[in-house]
Amino acid sequence: MSVLESINTALSKVQDPELHRSITDLGMVETVTFTGGVVDIKILLTISGCPMQDRLRGDVTEALVSISDVTSVNLQFGVMSEEQRNNVKLLLRNGREKFIPFAQPDSLTRVIGIASGKGGVGKSSLTVNLAVAAAGKGLRVGILDADVYGHSVPRLMGLMGQRPTAIDQMFIPLEAYGVKTVSMEMFKPERADAVAYRGPLLHRVLEQLLSDAYWGDLDLLLIDLPPGTGDLAISLGQLIPSSEIVVVTTPQIAAAEVAERAGRIAHQIKQHVIGVIENMSDFPCPKCGELISLFGSGGGEATAKRLSELVGMDVPLLGKVPFSPDLRTGGDAGTPVVLEHPNSPASLVINEIVRSLIVRPKSLLGVRLGLAQ
Numbered sequence: 001m002s003v004l005e006s007i008n009t010a011l012s013k014v015q016d017p018e019l020h021r022s023i024t025d026l027g028m029v030e031t032v033t034f035t036g037g038v039v040d041i042k043i044l045l046t047i048s049g050c051p052m053q054d055r056l057r058g059d060v061t062e063a064l065v066s067i068s069d070v071t072s073v074n075l076q077f078g079v080m081s082e083e084q085r086n087n088v089k090l091l092l093r094n095g096r097e098k099f100i101p102f103a104q105p106d107s108l109t110r111v112i113g114i115a116s117g118k119g120g121v122g123k124s125s126l127t128v129n130l131a132v133a134a135a136g137k138g139l140r141v142g143i144l145d146a147d148v149y150g151h152s153v154p155r156l157m158g159l160m161g162q163r164p165t166a167i168d169q170m171f172i173p174l175e176a177y178g179v180k181t182v183s184m185e186m187f188k189p190e191r192a193d194a195v196a197y198r199g200p201l202l203h204r205v206l207e208q209l210l211s212d213a214y215w216g217d218l219d220l221l222l223i224d225l226p227p228g229t230g231d232l233a234i235s236l237g238q239l240i241p242s243s244e245i246v247v248v249t250t251p252q253i254a255a256a257e258v259a260e261r262a263g264r265i266a267h268q269i270k271q272h273v274i275g276v277i278e279n280m281s282d283f284p285c286p287k288c289g290e291l292i293s294l295f296g297s298g299g300g301e302a303t304a305k306r307l308s309e310l311v312g313m314d315v316p317l318l319g320k321v322p323f324s325p326d327l328r329t330g331g332d333a334g335t336p337v338v339l340e341h342p343n344s345p346a347s348l349v350i351n352e353i354v355r356s357l358i359v360r361p362k363s364l365l366g367v368r369l370g371l372a373q
Contacts, residue, residue, distance in 0.1 A: 003069045004034050010063040011041075017052040017059070018165055018172040019092065020216055026088055030078060037071035039064050044080045046088060046167045053077060082168075089170050092214050100210045102221060103240050109218045111243040112274070112357070113236050115266065117258030119150065119227040122279040123248045125331050126321065126350070127224040128156040132336045133347075133354045135178035139219040142173065145183035146206055146236070147226040153183050158334025162186070164213075173213050177339065182213050203235040210239060220358070233262070237269035244272045246318070246357075249303050250280045256299035263307040263315070273315050276304040277353060281320035283345065294323050319353040321346050 011032070012024045023029055023043065030042040043060065045053065057075055064073045080088070093099070102109050114130075116123045127143060135141045145153035154160055157176045163186050164171040173180040184205065215221070223243070226232055236243055245266040249259035263273045278300025282291040300317045307315040321327075324346035330337040338347045 003067065004032070006067050007032060007034060007039060007064060007070070010067060011060070014056075014059050014063050016046075017055045019046075019088075019214065021092070023056075023060075026091065027080075027084060034070075037069060038074060039070055039072070040074045040076075042076045042078055044078045044084065046080055046085055047165065048079045052165075085167055089167060092170070100207070100239060101215060102210065102218075103242075107242075109215075109221055111221045111223065111240050113146075113223045113225050113233070113243055113245045113266075113271070114248060115225045115233060115245050115262040116227045116248045117260065117262045118255060121227075121248050121250050121255060121259070122321075122327070123147075123227070124150075124152045124156060124224050125327055126248055126277060126279060127222050128153060128331070129327070129336045129338045129347075129350045130354055130357070131179045131220075131222050132177045133338045133351050134220055134358060136338070137354065137358070139358065140217060141178070142180040142215050142218045142221045143182070144209055144221060144223045145181070145185070146209070146223050146232050148184050148202060148205060148232065149226060151183045151185045152331075153181060153224055154185050155334060156331045156336070157181050159183075159186075160334065167214075170212055170214055173215060176334075177336065180215060180218070182209050184209070202231045203238075206232055206235050207239055228262070233265055234269060237266065237271050241270065244274045246274055247276045247303060247307070248279055249276060249299050250295045251278055251282075251293065251299040251320075252296040253299055253302060255295075256303045259299075259303050260306050260310075263303070264310060267307075267311050273307055273311060274357070275316045275318035276300055276307065277318050278303075278320040280323045283322040283324065292323075316356075318356055319349045321349045321353075 011029055012022050014023050015021060016023055016026060028044050030044050033040045060075060061073050064070050101107055102111050114123055114127045131141045131143045143153055145151045159174050159176055159181060162174050164174055173182045247259050247263045249256045266273050280295045282293050285292055300320055304315050304317040322345045326341045326344055327337045327346050330340050337344060338350055341347055
């Protein structure tokens with residue numbers, strides 16, 4: 001094999017840090033020459049000022065200097081033309097125009113909406129910790145923060161103030177703790193701006209966040225839905241008919257009665273309600289160890305029982321996450337409790353819930369088996 005062939009082989013193994021595809025497949029390598037031990041190479045970036053430029057420089061240089069005949073690397077960066085960027089978008093979308101990948105018949109991504117009847121039950125914190133725990137078990141996970149009015153996922157994920165890389169009308173989700181994340185907050189001119197959208201526009205926003213993002217291959221997409229039974233809850237069922245729903249409640253019976261309505265609307269639009277999570281459950285007194293029911297008791301069981309009767313099949317109580325100051329402080333700091341305090345009672349229950357969610361006992365349909373020829 002000639003040195004130039006070795007160089008091209010090495011470059012084919014370098015991936016774009018955001019798109020996770022080979023830079024040669026993406027057409028990012030414009031020119032390569034080799035003279036007297038020196039490689040001169042020009043890499044085309046998808047956008048000017050790409051935030052991953054330094055990472056890409058390091059990866060390319062490391063790949064090339066590992067070749068015995070290469071003594072140094074001169075690397076220049078350019079920017080793709082509009083036509084070249086369009087080719088990248090078509091490649092990433094497998095030659096198709098803009099579409100929602102999770103709504104396609106061949107999609108293997110499990111989409112789970114995290115719903116609640118009312119706000120303040122810790123739905124977003126649970127979404128984030130479930131996603132991070134699932135990523136920790138080796139799954140490729142994404143979060144879509146569809147709570148347009150009350151979006152809080154960027155703070156919970158430590159992504160405050162960061163914006164996705166945009167390639168014309170396509171953007172790359174931000175990533176933290178192994179989880180790809182998209183939120184309406186990332187696109188507002190100012191973080192403090194209010195989002196004053198009404199019905200039809202809300203549907204369009206959800207559709208754009210799902211279709212304009214390059215999610216790559218995901219095993220699991222968690223969608224943090226706004227509380228209640230409004231437009232976005234209905235839109236999810238229309239845009240991704242195969243999506244499933246987990247209902248979050250607190251132990252308070254009054255909260256459970258409202259949470260039940262979120263499950264009812266999901267059932268009405270033919271979504272599978274896969275379970276109930278009770279948040280802010282009993283927790284041990286730090287001094288005497290006696291259990292404290294700060295928010296009452298029985299809400300999770302009541303919601304699961306009523307939804308089971310409604311749908312005519314078992315809707316299990318997936319778990320009861322104890323009230324935890326660590327869960328709250330971790331959210332404010334952008335460090336999920338399942339990572340910061342992995343052995344805390346809340347983290348142990350969340351991990352157990354994830355184990356039950358990622359197992360499909362009745363069918364192997366849609367499950368990646370990890371087999372290779």
